Amino acid sequence: MTVSFSRAVLAGIALVTAGVVVASCRSGRSNATEEGTTRSSAEILLGRPYDGPAEATPRGADGKPLLTGYWKLLHEDGKPDGNLGKDRRDFALPYTAKGKEVLALNHQTVDPEARCIITGIPRLLTSVLPFEILHTPKRLGTFHALSWHRWVWLDGGERDPEQDPRYLGNAIGRWEGDTLVIESSGFHDSAEGNVWLDDNANPISAQATVVERWTRPDYHHLNLELTYTDPPYYSEPIIYRRSFVHGAPGEQLTEFSCEWNTPWVVTHLEPGPGQIGPNGNRGFGPDNQIVPDLPLGAVDDSRGTGYWLYRKNKPKPSDLPQ
Amino acid sequence: MARFVVVIFLFSLSSEPPAQVQPAPAPAPTAPPSELTINDLRGREYTGPRVETPRGLDGKPDLTGYWRPLREAGKPGGNLGKDEPNFVLPFSDLGRRALLYNQNHTVDPEAVCILGGIPRHNGSGLPFEILHTPKRLATLYFYNTHRWVSIDANLQHPPNPEPRYFGHAIAHWDDETLVIETVGLRDSARDKIWLDENGNPTSDQTRVTERWSRPDFHHLNLQMTVSDLKYYTRPFTFNRTWVHGDPGQGLVEYACNENNIDAAHIGPGAGAIGPDGNRGYGYQDLELPKDPPGPEHYGL
Numbered sequence: 001m002t003v004s005f006s007r008a009v010l011a012g013i014a015l016v017t018a019g020v021v022v023a024s025c026r027s028g029r030s031n032a033t034e035e036g037t038t039r040s041s042a043e044i045l046l047g048r049p050y051d052g053p054a055e056a057t058p059r060g061a062d063g064k065p066l067l068t069g070y071w072k073l074l075h076e077d078g079k080p081d082g083n084l085g086k087d088r089r090d091f092a093l094p095y096t097a098k099g100k101e102v103l104a105l106n107h108q109t110v111d112p113e114a115r116c117i118i119t120g121i122p123r124l125l126t127s128v129l130p131f132e133i134l135h136t137p138k139r140l141g142t143f144h145a146l147s148w149h150r151w152v153w154l155d156g157g158e159r160d161p162e163q164d165p166r167y168l169g170n171a172i173g174r175w176e177g178d179t180l181v182i183e184s185s186g187f188h189d190s191a192e193g194n195v196w197l198d199d200n201a202n203p204i205s206a207q208a209t210v211v212e213r214w215t216r217p218d219y220h221h222l223n224l225e226l227t228y229t230d231p232p233y234y235s236e237p238i239i240y241r242r243s244f245v246h247g248a249p250g251e252q253l254t255e256f257s258c259e260w261n262t263p264w265v266v267t268h269l270e271p272g273p274g275q276i277g278p279n280g281n282r283g284f285g286p287d288n289q290i291v292p293d294l295p296l297g298a299v300d301d302s303r304g305t306g307y308w309l310y311r312k313n314k315p316k317p318s319d320l321p322q
Numbered sequence: 323m324a325r326f327v328v329v330i331f332l333f334s335l336s337s338e339p340p341a342q343v344q345p346a347p348a349p350a351p352t353a354p355p356s357e358l359t360i361n362d363l364r365g366r367e368y369t370g371p372r373v374e375t376p377r378g379l380d381g382k383p384d385l386t387g388y389w390r391p392l393r394e395a396g397k398p399g400g401n402l403g404k405d406e407p408n409f410v411l412p413f414s415d416l417g418r419r420a421l422l423y424n425q426n427h428t429v430d431p432e433a434v435c436i437l438g439g440i441p442r443h444n445g446s447g448l449p450f451e452i453l454h455t456p457k458r459l460a461t462l463y464f465y466n467t468h469r470w471v472s473i474d475a476n477l478q479h480p481p482n483p484e485p486r487y488f489g490h491a492i493a494h495w496d497d498e499t500l501v502i503e504t505v506g507l508r509d510s511a512r513d514k515i516w517l518d519e520n521g522n523p524t525s526d527q528t529r530v531t532e533r534w535s536r537p538d539f540h541h542l543n544l545q546m547t548v549s550d551l552k553y554y555t556r557p558f559t560f561n562r563t564w565v566h567g568d569p570g571q572g573l574v575e576y577a578c579n580e581n582n583i584d585a586a587h588i589g590p591g592a593g594a595i596g597p598d599g600n601r602g603y604g605y606q607d608l609e610l611p612k613d614p615p616g617p618e619h620y621g622l
Contacts, residue, residue, distance in 0.1 A: 117577055117580050118580075134453040135455065136453050139453060140453075141460060143460065147437075151451075151462075151574075164574075194577075257437045259437075259514075
């Protein structure tokens with residue numbers, strides 16, 4: 001039963017993919033061609049330093065900075081993305097013995113993102129891809145590539161002592177001056193096999209807390225300082241900093257449906273993050289790019305699975321004959 | 323989890339609410355409910371004093387909130403034909419064939435965690451959430467999906483839009499009403515998309531016009547017109563009212579694809595539609611357990 005289904009799915013994916021490739025060529029719909037350029041995905045997805053005149057930080061009715069916008073990463077040369085150890089010596093995280101055990105377990109696990117399971121916090125915040133914020137007076141949403149989103153309460157409530165474990169944690173924000181401080185706790189544990197701390201398959205425990213400090217010093221810039229504390233798996237807190245630049249007018253997230261999570265994905269993918277180079281980066285595709293190719297879905301512009309982002313370590317049904 | 327998706331679905335449509343359903347509780351700043359019940363999902367008429375419509379920085383009504391649908395007595399949920407004779411939409415010949423195709427070939431897209439799309443979500447029996455800023459609005463739905471709307475009277479649809487489940491949505495204000503126009507939707511004949519929960523078809527010609535208004539804090543009204551002259555002989559309308567959730571209520575994450583071992587075994591179609599226009603016909607007498615069955619029931 002399973003075998004025949006898998007075959008059907010393989011054939012289906014191959015057919016659909018072939019059809020989409022043809023359709024894309026005909027209509028010129030892919031992200032890159034839609035813009036009428038041959039710009040690389042890095043040029044399209046990564047932020048570039050803003051050198052125009054500074055514009056004032058937009059503010060809400062409460063006088064606090066508004067974080068709403070489409071934010072592109074200011075990638076740091078020589079620093080890995082998708083690695084929470086980015087700002088540490090040799091990009092090395094301070095694992096405990098238990099942390100190393102669960103790291104080894106994650107290396108035996110197919111990437112949860114490839115299985116279309118919710119990509120959690122802080123992993124979403126380590127992504128190299130742009131993200132978007134909608135900031136309303138009592139509720140803030142961060143929206144991420146591959147159709148993920150998470151909510152932050154800004155209504156002055158306190159942490160629910162009965163909170164459920166979640167991939168995104170339970171996030172509550174408050175203001176310290178002009179800094180939005182978001183504290184999250186109540187996470188799923190990598191020991192359960194469905195969640196990674198970052199793209200590099202580092203482990204996260206149910207005891208983890210994440211404190212994000214967000215500032216928008218002017219219209220075009222957004223800064224994050226994140227403190228990750230997880231005593232079961234890490235012997236000291238980890239500090240992680242990033243800066244983002246506002247996208248050009250009209251740039252925004254678009255729909256993505258993570259739906260190619262077939263049994264084939266779960267049973268045929270090589271587990272773990274793949275080889276992490278001395279640069280601390282897992283990389284995308286066989287050339288170890290720092291930014292994945294477009295379209296992200298690789299099935300068509302808006303459908304696929306996170307798997308297609310990263311790995312070409314095993315043959316896929318959509319591969320052309322050798 | 324895919325099985326739970328389907329079960330919750332039927333709960334939301336059956337005329338008598340079962341005692342409890344499974345989803346995790348919404349976060350509440352004080353005294354959170356220990357479990358979310360069907361009564362937390364369904365809207366109840368608001369009886370308190372009128373509270374003014376909140377407004378955004380642009381002076382327009384702010385639609386942000388957690389919205390629970392009000393059901394109309396004697397009308398089906400999840401059926402965009404609720405205001406049509408016998409609750410049946412005006413199918414064209416091609417539309418009847420597309421309906422037959424959906425019922426015999428297409429597994430409910432939501433049951434396999436595919437984006438539910440527009441207009442389907444506006445006919446859903448489940449609450450949804452809106453985050454609204456002056457230029458950009460998102461509607462967020464129960465199975466961890468969202469759609470984007472850009473607000474600007476100068477926007478135009480692209481001439482050859484990439485088909486999507488939520489289409490291409492642009493919005494403008496007509497006085498106090500936010501008008502969202504959507505085109506560029508996927509077609510039931512090619513893709514896993516349904517018009518509504520009953521498995522009615524939608525085409526690449528579908529145009530959805532939503533007129534949203536918030537006359538006071540607690541109410542959100544939709545007047546929706548769906549025009550799809552490929553599968554239907556004329557445009558039809560769908561109107562609905564939502565009431566604001568309790569303070570501290572909001573959507574929470576829903577890991578639709580976690581352990582979806584049953585996804586490959588779900589049959590196609592929405593099942594029989596009863597004379598009341600509801601899906602789930604024939605299941606009314608089924609005794610549903612208070613708690614979902616544990617893994618021991620799945621031969622794990």
